[in-house]
Amino acid sequence: MICPHCLKSIDDNASVCPGCGSYISAHEQASHIEFVFCEGCGARLSPHDRTCPKCGRPAPGILSAKAAASDLAAGRTASFPRVSPLGAESEHGRFNVVDTETAEPQRDPLEAAPVFDDADADATAQPPVRRPRRRGIPRRLIAAAVVTALLALAAVFVVRDPLGVMPGIYGSVRSAARDMFPSRQADGDEQGSSEESKGEKSGSQAGHETALLDDNEAYTRLSGIYQRLGAYQDRLAEAINEYNGGFIAKDRAKREAASKPAYAMRDSVKQTIDEINGLKLSETSAFLPDVEHMRSLATWMYERIDVLCHSWDISLSVAAGDLPLHHKNEILQPLRDALDKSGKNQSLVMFETNYAAWKPHQPTS
Incomplete structure (x- = not known):
């Protein structure tokens, strides 16, 4: 243990410190285990x-x-707590200051201050002032009103056209549509041209549409249509050759030039169908079946060339800078759709099967 007098280590059972000679009591010997x-x-x-x-x-x-x-x-006094003079004065001399007039000790200002409990503090505390929240117009409502106003202004601008720019915009849209989908534009052009041609052709064709044809006239007209349908075979072969050589060409001008035979042939076949539909025969005419045969042959020929035109539409719609080769499957899709389950084009099969058998014959006198 340690001697309480000199703080030297001594034997636990020693009663006298060998260092300082102080007597170690029994209580001091037992206190070291506490x-x-x-x-x-x-x-x-x-x-x-x-x-x-x-x-x-x-x-x-x-x-x-x-x-x-x-x-x-x-000599260990450094660890003793020391009291400052200010603290000693505050502890011992708090009530030593005596008022000369009242002969009563003066209290410390802190002690003289009133003491409030929690209840008094809660009672005296004022609730925080809450300003009323200003509710304005929602932003969504403002945005909806602005969008509605802009749409209304745009509609008024388009309808009234104060600057006179809408005809030019319409023309640019039509030209862009004509360049992008030439076959669809051709249908509208055909309708317009057919209406104009009706006014111009007031001679023989107008006479054929209004008057009934006798057998000789019907034979002449049907024979010419039959020969024309046969000539379409050669034009179709030419259109197919141009298609095979240019439907994936990189140059758009080359593709447009290669597509012209197909579009021109489709326009011709469409005019032939209109001519067949305009034939007027008597109910007892022997050439009524021939008219139906020519109409079927012309329809099959139109379906064959129309497939190529639809494929050309996709090829010509490829954007500038893009290669048609990357869209080859899309371009060839109309040709695949025209085939049946056996892989044949039924329009081609029906035309070649019936063309020779449906040749009109001269009426017997």
Whole structure:
């Protein structure tokens, strides 16, 4: 254990310190096994500690007369708590100041201040002032109103056309549509041209549409249509050759030139169908079946060339800078759709099967 007088390590059973010669009582011998804890942080202290090594607080019992005497004997006064003069004055001289008029001690200003409890503090505290929330117009409603106003202004601009720019816009849109889908534009052009041609052709064709044809006239007209349908075979072969050589060409001008035979042939076949539909025969005419035969042959020929035109539409719609080769499957899709389950084009099969058998014959007198 440690000697309480000189703080030297001595034997646990020794009654006299060999260092200082002080007598060690039995109580002091047994006190070394007791645990001492700091009153500030609760750390465990050894019996010889005078201050806590963690927080610096004096150890319990250090201010006792016995411990103080041992510290004074050992010259250990640095760990003693010291009281400042201001604190001593505040503790001991608080009521020493006496008022000369009333002969009563003056209190500290802090003690003279009124003391409020929690209830009084809650009563005196004023609730925070809440400003009323300003509710404006929702942003969504404002945005919807702005969009509606813009749409209304755009509609008025388009309808009234104050600047006179809408005809030019319409023309540019039509030209773009004509370049992008020439076959669809051709249908509209055909309708317009057919209406114009009706006004111009007031001669023989007008006479054929209004008057009934006799057998000789019907034979002449049907024979010419039959020969024309046969000549379409050669034009179709030419259109197919141009298609095979240019439907995936990189140059758009080359593709447009290669597509012209197909579009021109389709226009011709369409005019032939219109001519057949305009034939007027009597109900007893022997050429009524021939008219139906020519109409069927012309329809099959139109379906064959129309497939190529639809494929050309896709080829010509490829944007500038893009290669048609990358869209080859899309371009060839109309040709695949025209085939049946056996892989044949029924329009081609029906035309070649019936063309020779449906030749008109001269009527017998």
